[in-house]
Amino acid sequence: MVNPPPEDRDAVAAPAPEVRLRRVRGRFSIQSKLIAMLLGASIVSAAVVGFIGYQTGQASLRNAAFDRLTQVRETQARQFIVQVSTLKKALLVYTSGPAMGEAVQAFGTGFSELANVPIDPAQQQSIVSYYNNDLINPIERATGAKLNLDVLLPSSNAARYLQARYTVPAARPDGSAPAPVPSAWAAAADRYDPFFEKIVGLFGYGDALLIDPAGNVVYSAKKRADLGTNVLSGPYEQGNLHEAYAKAMGADRVDYVSVTDFQTYHPAGDHPVAWMGAPVVAGGRTIGVLALQLPINGINALMTFNGKWQENGLGATGETYLAGADSLMRSNSRLFVEDPQKYQRAVTAAGTPAAIAERAVRLGGTTLIQPVGGDATRAAERGQSGVLIATDYLGQETLQSYAPVTVGPDVTWSIVAKIDTAEAFAPERVFTRTMGVAVTAIVILDCLAAMALAQLFVRPIRRLEAGAQKVSRGEYDDVIPARTRDEFGDLTKTFNDMSRLLGIKDDLLRRERQENAQLLRSLMPEAVAERYRQGEETISESHQDVAVLFADIDGLDALAGALPSDEFLSVVNELVRQFDDAAARNGVEPMRILRNGYTASCGLNVPRLDNVERTVAFAIEMQRIVTRLNAEDDLQLGFRAGIDTGQVTSGLVGGATMMYDMWGSAVDLAYQIQAGGGEPGIYITSRVRDAVHDTHRFTQAGQFTVGDAEEPVWRLLGRR
Structure with missing residues (x-):
């Protein structure tokens, strides 16, 4: 008689994570799946349309802000050149x-x-x-x-x-x-x-x-x-x-x-x-x-718009100023004109020496005092014109439009028009909020429509479900009315025919079960046969000091959609082949390969004193394999791995199809730190860090809660 060992019964009592995941997915109803599919399609569509609209609108609004600022700068430059030209002509008239x-x-x-x-x-x-x-x-x-x-x-x-x-x-x-x-x-x-x-x-x-x-x-x-x-x-x-x-x-x-x-x-x-x-x-x-x-007063009046900045399109924070080759102002700062004390506090906080700011206040102007050196003035000194985003002399992120202006035969200054990005891009933020509200409203409407359509769609399925429940109770005589002429109507007719056939076959199966029960009792005692029928067929074994690695390859799903199936399979096979070769070189035992995951251990079947060092070396080599494959085949795959060491249990899982697997706290923690890594890399626990801290460099990457204790996680940086 066949007597399943205790290990098999333990394996059935503790199903593998993949089995649990399939059970969870199986609990979702067709209505829920339909709602999810409809919502997914609508949300993706709304997101794509919203993203395209947002990108287009953002670019248009930003270009408009740059164009407005450049227009102000060009207008000021023309007026300044005209002003200087007028002064020169007046001087020539007087001397002629x-x-x-x-x-x-x-x-x-x-x-x-x-x-x-x-x-x-x-x-x-x-x-x-x-x-x-x-x-x-x-x-x-x-x-x-x-x-x-x-x-x-x-x-x-x-x-x-x-x-x-x-x-x-x-x-x-x-x-x-x-x-x-x-x-x-x-x-x-x-x-x-x-x-x-x-x-x-x-x-x-x-x-x-x-x-x-x-x-x-x-x-x-x-x-x-x-x-x-x-x-x-x-x-x-x-x-x-x-x-x-x-x-x-x-x-x-x-x-x-x-x-x-x-x-x-x-x-x-x-x-x-x-x-x-x-x-x-x-x-x-x-x-x-x-x-x-x-006339410096005339220059200041021109560059400060006589205090009418808002009327000239510069809002609450915009201004234009002149700067010399020494990166000092050649006109007054707007903030200085509006509030000298506020100007003094702002430029000092932004890095201008306090003595310089105080001197500007005492002398009543920022000309030849306030430094405004930056990318804009340096580019203008080289004869260039353009726009950029940079931090200004007040310490604010600003939109800046710059150009050189010729004052005399040997004197060239820079003219800069600037405005805080917070003010310049305010229409962009309003547009973003509007887009967000619109997309949210579309998604809400899609949710309501999806729920209504899904409920309408699954109504025939509910009737079939009720009929199936009656059939499961042995009520084979109940007939479900076929109210439509579509596939559901055909399915209902087929279901009724099946119900009648099941009634006939049920009698045959009842007699066969009686015969099978008699045969099983002839092979093993009744008590053992009962436990066997309950699924106790597991084999398990405990191991000490085993290093466990969980690796995940990011980007395979996207790659599968981008490549033909044969090319994608070729890439995956090459990746797995190189992983297996690396495992053999490092004395590591591959355990399981799942789509974009790779599980391995060291010290499970062959005890090793340096199992942690070997596992870390294997993880580093896996990372190099992914990097090399990206470079050779122009891919964009990411690699993330988690490593822990400790006690694990292994055994056979399954009935008709047996599977060798391992489980335990070390396995779970290795999987968790791999899945929780914020960016590609190799993440290890404190136990692994203590084993390799003399040969490798690492940095702390957060913590995981294990029971009532906080488990620190470290990110491996490389060998020392």
Whole structure:
């Protein structure tokens, strides 16, 4: 008699995971499957349509945002170029007529006459007091720099005279001046002051200077501390005024205008100043230079839209600004104009040194102070135009449109228009929400329709199910009415015929079962036969210190849909063949191969002291095999494996088809950490890590809960 061993009975009591999965899938009704299929098809369709619409809409909205910003930048660049061109043309108009030549000659003659005119000690002291109180002290408070009084004081008698009689009184709060002293210079000033005041006021120039061929500033409309100084040898010989003068004097044509970059200028309170210079020609020779201070207020008004950013399409965070080759601003920041204290906090938090931000607040502007270096300004300096997304000087992610602008023959700046991406892409977020709501509504409607259609579809099946239940109870005489002429109607008729035949065959089977029972009792005792009929046919055995590997190949499902069946099978066979060869080389025993999974162990049937090391080496080789196959066949397969070690149980499972399998906590944990890995790689437990920590590198990849304890998981990085 056949007596099934206890191991077989244990295997039946604990079915394999695949068996459990099939049982779970079998519990779903046809109605549920129909609903799932209908929902799956509708959701996939809605997702595809939504994705295509989202991608198209997003691209359109982003391009529109870039185009709007580029349009603002191009408009500002054109207006700035027109503004600079207008200033140049005005300067050429002023120097082209005889009046400017007469003015240079008149002030030059008057300046020469003042060379020997003395000034009294009180006037000299007034000059010293002016430099200390009105020039040096304010600059030192604003910038922290230390200025040398002796270097700045006028050195020529004419300069001292002019500054005592004009510069010092001009700095007085009431603007009063001492009684005029008759001189050729005073007569020229009476004649030409209104003319130069009109020039300065008409275009907003910061100042107008006349400089003679020797480099003497023989006239200043503002009567500042540069009046009477020499741009070639005086205190400002190293400044950009010297540059503008030298280029204008050396020009070989009368329509030449030299333009300098901004530079701090002591007579202007150390504020940034740029100059435009043009030669003054009389009698075919250059007799001097007219230098006009570039109107920084006009530039700021243009670049800041006079504070009307929103009306010009820049919203709440957009702005345009100019930058020089030194990556410093050449115009004011929008945030500075709106709220200097908020600007100071923002740029300091974004990385600008606190001293620089504080200096901008003290000087009342960001020109030549605020650094704005980045990819946009660097590209513009190379002569490129374009758009990009980058972090700005306020530390915000912004949309930036950039281009170079030519200011003068030797001066090129960058113009940048920017706006925060959060504001620029706000329509994109609204569009995304709208698409999400629309897709969700479609899915909900599809759910309702799927449930209604599925219920209608399975109604005949329910009738057949009720009839089948009666048949299962032995009620073969019940007839189900066929209400339709489709396949369900044919199936109902066939079912009725089957029911009648089953009634006939049931009698035959009853007699055969009685005969089989008698035959079984003749082969084994009744008690054993009863247990055998209950399925106790398992064989099991326990093993200690076994290393278990669960590997999963991601991408095989997608590959199966992309390749013909024979090509796909060839790839899978090659992959399994190489895995088996690697297992043989490492002394690892393959256990089971399931579609995209591979299970192996080491130390199960052949005990080994280094079973963990061998299993880890095998996993690494499997990973290399997948990588190599991807490179050779242009595939995109991923590899993820889990390894644990401990006690396992193995045995035969099944009746007609026997299967050798293993189970236990080590097997379950190896499977769990493989399935739970967040990215491709080899994941190991602490027990495996302790066994190979001297030869391999790894990093912690999370934890799994095993019972009441937390089991840490490690991700293998490679050999040391």
